[in-house]
Amino acid sequence: MAVQATASFSKLFLSRLMHQYPATLDREGVSGKRVASRLAQLSKIGLTEQQGSHRMSFSDEERAAKELVKVWMKEAGLSIYEDGAGNVFGTLQGKDQEQSILSGSHLDSVPNGGHFDGPLGVLAALEVAQAWQETDYVPETNFEVVVFTDEEGARFNGGLTGSRAMAGEIDMANQVKLKDFNGKSFEKVLEDHQLTLKGFSGSKRSLNKVKAYVEVHIEQGKQLEERNLSTGVVTGIAGPSWLTITFKGDAGHAGNTPMPGRIDPLVAAGEFVLRLKDLPEQVSPSGVATVGKLEVTPNGVNVIPGEVKLTADIRDIDEQWKNQIVAKARALIQEVEEKHGVAVDVQETLNVTPVKLPETMQQIAAEATEQVTGKKAYHLPSGAGHDAMVMGRYVPTAMLFTNSKDGISHNPKEWSTLEHCVETIHALKKTLEAIDQKDRSELL
Amino acid sequence: MAVQATASFSKLFLSRLMHQYPATLDREGVSGKRVASRLAQLSKIGLTEQQGSHRMSFSDEERAAKELVKVWMKEAGLSIYEDGAGNVFGTLQGKDQEQSILSGSHLDSVPNGGHFDGPLGVLAALEVAQAWQETDYVPETNFEVVVFTDEEGARFNGGLTGSRAMAGEIDMANQVKLKDFNGKSFEKVLEDHQLTLKGFSGSKRSLNKVKAYVEVHIEQGKQLEERNLSTGVVTGIAGPSWLTITFKGDAGHAGNTPMPGRIDPLVAAGEFVLRLKDLPEQVSPSGVATVGKLEVTPNGVNVIPGEVKLTADIRDIDEQWKNQIVAKARALIQEVEEKHGVAVDVQETLNVTPVKLPETMQQIAAEATEQVTGKKAYHLPSGAGHDAMVMGRYVPTAMLFTNSKDGISHNPKEWSTLEHCVETIHALKKTLEAIDQKDRSELL
Numbered sequence: 001m002a003v004q005a006t007a008s009f010s011k012l013f014l015s016r017l018m019h020q021y022p023a024t025l026d027r028e029g030v031s032g033k034r035v036a037s038r039l040a041q042l043s044k045i046g047l048t049e050q051q052g053s054h055r056m057s058f059s060d061e062e063r064a065a066k067e068l069v070k071v072w073m074k075e076a077g078l079s080i081y082e083d084g085a086g087n088v089f090g091t092l093q094g095k096d097q098e099q100s101i102l103s104g105s106h107l108d109s110v111p112n113g114g115h116f117d118g119p120l121g122v123l124a125a126l127e128v129a130q131a132w133q134e135t136d137y138v139p140e141t142n143f144e145v146v147v148f149t150d151e152e153g154a155r156f157n158g159g160l161t162g163s164r165a166m167a168g169e170i171d172m173a174n175q176v177k178l179k180d181f182n183g184k185s186f187e188k189v190l191e192d193h194q195l196t197l198k199g200f201s202g203s204k205r206s207l208n209k210v211k212a213y214v215e216v217h218i219e220q221g222k223q224l225e226e227r228n229l230s231t232g233v234v235t236g237i238a239g240p241s242w243l244t245i246t247f248k249g250d251a252g253h254a255g256n257t258p259m260p261g262r263i264d265p266l267v268a269a270g271e272f273v274l275r276l277k278d279l280p281e282q283v284s285p286s287g288v289a290t291v292g293k294l295e296v297t298p299n300g301v302n303v304i305p306g307e308v309k310l311t312a313d314i315r316d317i318d319e320q321w322k323n324q325i326v327a328k329a330r331a332l333i334q335e336v337e338e339k340h341g342v343a344v345d346v347q348e349t350l351n352v353t354p355v356k357l358p359e360t361m362q363q364i365a366a367e368a369t370e371q372v373t374g375k376k377a378y379h380l381p382s383g384a385g386h387d388a389m390v391m392g393r394y395v396p397t398a399m400l401f402t403n404s405k406d407g408i409s410h411n412p413k414e415w416s417t418l419e420h421c422v423e424t425i426h427a428l429k430k431t432l433e434a435i436d437q438k439d440r441s442e443l444l
Numbered sequence: 445m446a447v448q449a450t451a452s453f454s455k456l457f458l459s460r461l462m463h464q465y466p467a468t469l470d471r472e473g474v475s476g477k478r479v480a481s482r483l484a485q486l487s488k489i490g491l492t493e494q495q496g497s498h499r500m501s502f503s504d505e506e507r508a509a510k511e512l513v514k515v516w517m518k519e520a521g522l523s524i525y526e527d528g529a530g531n532v533f534g535t536l537q538g539k540d541q542e543q544s545i546l547s548g549s550h551l552d553s554v555p556n557g558g559h560f561d562g563p564l565g566v567l568a569a570l571e572v573a574q575a576w577q578e579t580d581y582v583p584e585t586n587f588e589v590v591v592f593t594d595e596e597g598a599r600f601n602g603g604l605t606g607s608r609a610m611a612g613e614i615d616m617a618n619q620v621k622l623k624d625f626n627g628k629s630f631e632k633v634l635e636d637h638q639l640t641l642k643g644f645s646g647s648k649r650s651l652n653k654v655k656a657y658v659e660v661h662i663e664q665g666k667q668l669e670e671r672n673l674s675t676g677v678v679t680g681i682a683g684p685s686w687l688t689i690t691f692k693g694d695a696g697h698a699g700n701t702p703m704p705g706r707i708d709p710l711v712a713a714g715e716f717v718l719r720l721k722d723l724p725e726q727v728s729p730s731g732v733a734t735v736g737k738l739e740v741t742p743n744g745v746n747v748i749p750g751e752v753k754l755t756a757d758i759r760d761i762d763e764q765w766k767n768q769i770v771a772k773a774r775a776l777i778q779e780v781e782e783k784h785g786v787a788v789d790v791q792e793t794l795n796v797t798p799v800k801l802p803e804t805m806q807q808i809a810a811e812a813t814e815q816v817t818g819k820k821a822y823h824l825p826s827g828a829g830h831d832a833m834v835m836g837r838y839v840p841t842a843m844l845f846t847n848s849k850d851g852i853s854h855n856p857k858e859w860s861t862l863e864h865c866v867e868t869i870h871a872l873k874k875t876l877e878a879i880d881q882k883d884r885s886e887l888l
Contacts, residue, residue, distance in 0.1 A: 221700030238699055242745060252851055254734035254757040255682055255827020256665030259724050266735055267721050273714030280703050290698035291710055292747045296738050301686060301755045303736045311745045313698040383699020407696055 006044050009051055013115070014040035017418045025422045029131030030429065032422045038072060038123050039421075042107070043115045052112040052412030057150030057161065058086070058189045065107040066147055069122060076130035078145060084199025085165035086149040092129045094139040094436075099211045101139070101435055102395075103128065103428065104146030106162070106387065110154050114414020116218045120402060120421060122147050124216040128429045139436045141211055148387045155180045155189070163387035167394055168204035172197070211440045212361070213391040214398045216428050218416050222407035223380050230373060230423035233365045234399035235286065236317025237382045237389035239352030241326050243312040245272070245333060248343040251298065251306030262304060266296060268340035269308040272332060276312060279328045286381040287316040287325050317354050317381045352385065355392035357399060358444050361435075365398040368430035372423055396443035398431060400424050450488050453495055457559070458484035461862045469866045473575025474873065476866045482516060482567050483865075486551070487559045496556040496856030501594030501605065502530070502633045509551040510591055513566060520574035522589060528643025529609035530593040536573045538583040538880075543655045545583065545879055546839075547572065547872065548590030550606070550831065554598050558858020560662045564846060564865060566591050568660040572873045583880045585655055592831045599624045599633070607831035611838055612648035616641065655884045656805070657835040658842045660872050662860050666851035667824050674817060674867035677809045678843035679730065680761025681826045681833040683796030685770050687756040689716070689777060692787040695742065695750030706748060710740060712784035713752040716776060720756060723772045730825040731760040731769050761798050761825045796829065799836035801843060802888050805879075809842040812874035816867055840887035842875060844868050 017036040026032055045068070046054040046061035055061040066088050070080055073090030081089045091100070105121025125145040132139065148166075153159020156178045164170050176197065178186040187197050224232050247265035273291045280287030294310040312329055316322035330346065337344040366377035380401065382388075388399045402424040405415040435443065461480040470476055489512070490498040490505035499505040510532050514524055517534030525533045535544070549565025569589040576583065592610075597603020600622045608614050620641065622630040631641050663669075668676050691709035717735045724731030738754040756773055760766035774790065781788040810821035824845065826832075832843045846868040849859040879887065 219700065220697055221702075222696070223700075223702065226705075240699065240746065252666070253664055253827060253853065254732065254736055255684065255759050256663065256667075256851065256853075257732070257827070258665075258667065258730075259721065259732055261670075262721075264721065264734075266717055266738065270714035270717030270735075273710055274718060277703065277706075277708065277711050286702075288699065288701070288703055290708075290746070290748050291714075292698055292740075292745050292749060293743045294710065294738065294740050295743075296736075299737045299739075301736050302684065302734070302757050304734050305736060313746050315699050383697060383701070407700065409697065409700075 006047050009047060010040045010044045013043050021418045025419065025426070028429070029135040030127055030422060030425055032418050035123055035127055035421060035425065036418050039115060039119060041068065042119045046109065048112045048412065050112055050412045053109040053115050054112055055107060055109045056111070057108040057152065057155045058193050062108045063193060069107065069126070069147055072126060073145060076126060077133045078129055083166065083203035083205070084195060084201070085162050085203035086193065086195055087162040087166055087203060088147040090126070090129065090145040092132060092139065092143040094141040094143060096141050098141070099209055099440065100142040100144045101211050101432060102144045102146050102213045103215065103432060104148065105215055105217060106148045106151035108150055108152050108154070110152050110410045112412060113410050114412060116414050116416050117220070117409055118151060120218055120416065121216040124425045124428050127425050128432055131429060141436065143432070151387055156186065160385060160387060160390050163390040165200060165203045166205050167207060167390050169390065172201050207394040210395045212396045212398070212435045212443055213388065214365070214400070214428060214431055214435070215386060215388040216400045216402065216424055217386055218409060218414065219401040219404045220384055220407065220409035221404065224378065224401060224403040225405065225407065227378055229375060229378050230403050230420035231369045231427050232378045232380045232401040233362050233369060234357060234382045234401055235362060235379050236354060236356040237386055237392065237399070238286065238315035238317045239322065239354035239385070239389070240350055241314045241322060241348065242350035243314070243329065244347045244349050245310055245312060246345040247308045249306060250304070252304045254302040254304055257304055263341045264304050265308040265342045266305045268336045268342040269294065269310055271340070272336050273310070275332055276329060279332065280316070280325050282328065283324045284316055284318065284321040287321055288383060289314045289325060289329065315354070315383055317356050319354055322354055355389045357392055357397055360443055361396050361398035364434045365400055365427070365431045368434060369400070369427040371430055372426040396440065400427055400431070450491050453491060454484045454488045457487050465862045469863065469870070472873070473579040474571055474866060474869055476862050479567055479571055479865060479869065480862050483559060483563060485512060486563050490553065492556050492856065494556055494856045497553040497559050498556055499551060499553040500555070501552040501596065501599045502637050506552045507637060513551065513570070513591055516570060517589060520570060521577045522573055527610065527647035527649070528639060528645070529606050529647035530637065530639055531606040531610055531647065532591040534570070534573065534589040536576060536583065536587040538585040538587060540585050542585070543653055543884065544586040544588045545655050545876060546588045546590050546657045547659065547876060548592065549659055549661060550592045550595035552594055552596050552598070554596050554854045556856060557854050558856060560858050560860050561664070561853055562595060564662060564860065565660040568869045568872050571869050572876055575873060585880065587876070595831055600630065604829060604831060604834050607834040609644060609647045610649050611651060611834050613834065616645050651838040654839045656840045656842070656879045656887055657832065658844070658872060658875055658879070659830060659832040660844045660846065660868055661830055662853060662858070663845040663848045664828055664851065664853035665848065668822065668845060668847040669849065669851065671822055673819060673822050674847050674864035675813045675871045676822045676824045676845040677806050677813060678801060678826045678845055679806060679823050680798060680800040681830055681836065681843070682730065682759035682761045683766065683798035683829070683833070684794055685758045685766060685792065686794035687758070687770070687773065688791045688793050689754055689756060690789040691752045693750060694748070696748040698746040698748055701748055707785045708748050709752040709786050710749045712780045712786040713738065713754055715784070716780050717754070719776055720773060723776065724760070724769050726772065727768045728760055728762065728765040731765055732827060733758045733769060733773065759798070759827055761800050763798055766798055799833045801836055801841055804887050805840050805842035808878045809844055809871070809875045812878060813844070813871040815874055816870040840884065844871055844875070
């Protein structure tokens with residue numbers, strides 16, 4: 001995109017953000033204009049023809065975004081450290097420097113994604129640090145604004161790379177086998193960005209020194225919008241289980257094959273899709289199950305299908321609950337198999353362990369949200385994965401969602417009003433201040 | 445395909461046909477070897493790499509096949525006439541030449557089709573003529589072996605062109621607008637094969653002079669095979685109604701959208717597919733309904749679909765029955781629309797009037813089949829269209845089906861044993877002899 005078009009988009013983006021922003025939200029050191037201006041400046045990096053964001057992980061664009069954030073970190077008086085995985089930490093020194101509270105998110109995007117997914121969480125944490133700095137609030141422990149590398153996983157079909165590297169979760173033997181969309185090895189990609197395998201694996205950090213992690217992220221759903229709320233408190237991060245299910249039957253001519261005796265895999269698949277939707281509610285209020293992809297072979301108007309391949313995406317914030325829904329889905333598959341005489345093959349292609357966030361952390365975030373918004377806090381699960389899912393396994397973790405317009409995400413149309421963003425930033429600030437007053441042991 | 449490979453396929457095809465052929469079927473002038481040899485010779489014309497038949501309508505291959513059949517017609521003592529649509533008639537003179545009994549089928553194929561769909565019906569009629577000739581049977585009326593042009597419709601996405609032209613059913617104003625897969629106009633295609641528009645429209649023939657039409661065709665289904673029968677009596681030809689149905693819902697993230705409130709068009713489509721299969725049996729034993737094609741948008745593992753487009757192919761041999769099934773399908777669509785909150789669009793993309801074949805003609809064919817096979821005749825509908833569907837609107841018509849191995853058709857694997865073919869030819873011969881003894885008025 002031409003430089004001029006990029007600049008004019010950024011200007012428009014900023015003025016759209018500022019439109020009807022209530023100046024009363026600029027208080028206690030938090031500046032809506034500053035947040036908006038930084039979102040607008042980041043939007044220029046990797047701007048696409050469709051006015052989306054294209055900042056692939058380990059790309060020049062992700063790097064440029066990190067460098068820009070580092071400039072702002074310095075402006076906020078933070079000292080900067082970058083680990084071997086490219087995770088960036090901006091530290092505001094606390095009274096006791098033994099422990100740290102972390103908050104942040106990521107700056108990489110999916111191809112042609114939006115301008116809020118990631119940047120909002122980074123800028124929210126940075127805004128709190130800068131507000132503290134400007135209002136002379138010195139936290140009890142260090143406060144680190146973090147930018148995690150490669151959250152989206154668009155490059156190596158993985159994701160959460162920076163946070164997993166920091167947690168020491170990455171199996172390097174497997175990691176080095178990865179190739180990106182250009183066939184470039186993981187090591188070569190690191191080298192191209194002045195990183196090394198050794199440095200990458202050395203980015204593991206002792207997480208018992210981290211007192212808490214709090215992440216702000218857009219909801220990417222419609223629950224807050226439907227309830228007219230700016231901010232929500234996340235109950236847990238639902239790890240997905242993916243099943244690929246193939247129903248095989250007898251293809252035949254749609255005219256010359258009588259109904260009795262047909263073995264039609266699409267009829268079997270139809271029953272599965274219809275009944276799968278009723279399974280989550282039998283287990284939990286947070287479970288979801290979706291058939292998103294379905295392919296018919298040979299897919300001709302006058303041919304009874306021979307094969308139907310579909311995927312089931314099953315999620316819940318509690319592992320046992322998720323496993324129960326998966327078990328019910330498998331039982332349903334078997335019932336459908338017997339009833340319709342089809343042959344069925346089931347492959348589990350993904351199984352991510354979900355993470356429930358601690359009640360105490362939710363409570364702190366809920367009280368902060370209620371103070372800021374004057375409305376009863378709304379708790380909701382996160383269906384998508386976030387760095388908070390990794391951190392939540394080791395560290396007392398909370399997550400705040402910001403209202404997403406129309407629930408649209410991973411799309412240039414992604415939008416949250418500045419009013420909603422800043423309300424969430426105030427809630428984050430109060431959450432962090434409350435955490436700052438407690439011991440780590442009180443948070444779990 | 446190289447000449448040598450073609451010759452060697454044809455040899456193999458012949459020896460496979462002759463394998464275990466019971467010589468006792470060679471009687472009353474009918475020769476299995478002659479039928480097999482002619483099928484094998486026709487198989488060379490348009491033979492594909494996959495050993496299928498590729499004889500597009502109005503092509504050099506269809507022309508060559510017609511010319512070869514004309515040679516055999518002469519050998520059988522028939523006088524040959526070709527009309528302006530390229531339909532070929534070989535006439536065995538009867539005692540009274542005012543009327544004719546017609547029997548035949550077509551020589552064109554679908555792309556890479558089989559070697560029986562069409563040729564068997566032409567060679568069966570020819571075999572009866574030759575058997576009569578050799579046994580000095582002189583029919584009461586003329587007997588015409590007919591080769592209809594362009595039954596399959598692979599060239600202009602139409603079909604039944606020769607029989608419809610003879611019946612005067614073709615609207616020339618529309619016909620001249622057609623273009624083939626190369627963008628060549630209908631008129632140009634005719635010209636390339638020494639035909640003219642004027643001659644084509646002049647091929648209409650007075651069908652009240654046709655006493656009866658009887659067509660032999662492979663079943664293209666498994667009903668005869670499942671019952672271990674060589675020959676079946678067709679009750680009617682089921683015209684299809686095609687509906688294209690689009691279900692629209694709300695796309696969303698499979699993780700971040702709670703189950704309550706979802707509007708998932710694939711769930712709605714699943715219920716439609718599942719319940720559609722139960723509708724035909726509520727109306728008739730011959731009705732069928734099939735969803736053969738289904739496409740999901742955007743079709744991503746973790747995305748609730750926004751749109752599902754599918755086709756329903758509904759057929760019956762009785763127009764009222766078919767209309768009743770279509771009406772039930774439309775009511776089901778409405779029920780599903782209301783239940784799941786989706787928006788639905790329904791388009792009827794095809795509606796061919798089915799043709800019931802007269803009971804008297806079925807009875808004659810059934811008695812002939814029982815005499816030949818010694819088994820009770822099996823009546824079944826034809827789900828696919830045939831020239832007999834066109835003829836059946838004007839002329840007392842019967843149709844005999846020959847057992848299709850595994851129900852496979854429109855495929856190089858298409859197969860019928862010579863034993864089954866010749867049994868059907870004997871049944872055809874007896875059917876035609878019975879018809880020959882009756883007045884036209886007795887046949888309806």
